[in-house]
Amino acid sequence: MDYNPLYSHASKVYGLPGFEPAVVDADYLKDLGVEVVPSAHTLEGLERGSSVFASRLAGRTLIPRTSFELSQIDPSAVKTEIHNYTGRCPALTYEINPVRGCGAGCLYCLVTDGVHEQSLVAYDNYHLYVRELLDRMNGPQSPNQNHYYYFSPKTEAFQEATLYTGIAHRVLMEFISHFERFPESQARLFVASKAGIRHLEYKYDGVSVLDLFQQLKGRMQFNTSVSIMPDALRDLLEPYTAPLQDRLKAVLACRERGVQANSALVQPIFTPSLTPDGIKDFFDRLHDAGIINYKPEFLTACMENLAMLGQYLGYFDKSLERQLYSDYIGPANADHLKQRGRTAPDRALSVECIHRMREYTDTLGMSVSICYWVRKQLGITEQDIPLINRNGFQCLGYQSRLF
């Protein structure tokens, strides 16, 4: 099924004036002024990524096609996935992923490493699995269990494939019906989404996502997901998502409906954007939209992916590109790896960047919550950032007071 995206920057991705992909190799880095000398293995990754990037750009397969297949699931055969990538996540959280692939098409995607050549498959009857999962985990046998249901960690919950088909609406209606049947249920819906206002206002059968959210107030939270990078770069790297101002309008609309929406997933963070002005500009916008907590997460990227992201950043500012490579490719940082070999920025720099952000966000009264993996990697103590902070948020931005 072909569709018209609610937001699109595709023409910018394929029509960037004067942009020519290059090969990020030793000479390229030297000419750029990068002083750290990467290992041969790192260089191989950067070179490989450069050539894959050039061929995807030429073949116009860099970002998703605006189409999806509709399919059915066997609700009893879906593997129940617990969202616990670190092995020490504090909440028992079940995943809701009604689409295979993702139409948002982020070029740094944590799930696909920015590869969007596969076709999208949307599961039309996915709500039947959600019904079965809620009954099993928070039904008559276990109504008092505190469980989050995360919609959606592996895809965007509110994308065209879930909105135009009513899949997203049906998933939400399952939660509404669950609470009607089990008013005491301790199931809580955790939404992390790049949705803009157009997504949340989208009506299926005359009912908008916001209408359904309203019926779940007190039992759900909506956490917007926003990246720190130059706005023009965001348009390229998140080609089918809403601009920042529309995501913040979505946040405001949720709160107008009484829905908890005051924490943000701030990811990915491009370290070169964390200048004093960059930090102030970004967090002022969040603060003005009523965000009181944020979970920072730095860009993690395999070297293949980094070669593309660096070149796009360099299109706007070569000095930022130089800094990006310098922050990631040093041999001493080669073991700073998250899932599937994605490299995080230099550890000392990461700690400094967290301090830099906090120095400003403290003046706005904002709290911080962080992932267990980041805490461990960077040696951040519970005295520094408590497991549950003063506003009740922990790790991903789960609001503990929802229970």
Ligand code: SF4
């Ligand atoms: S919205 Fe999330 S899952 Fe979708 S492409 Fe972007 S990073 Fe990947």
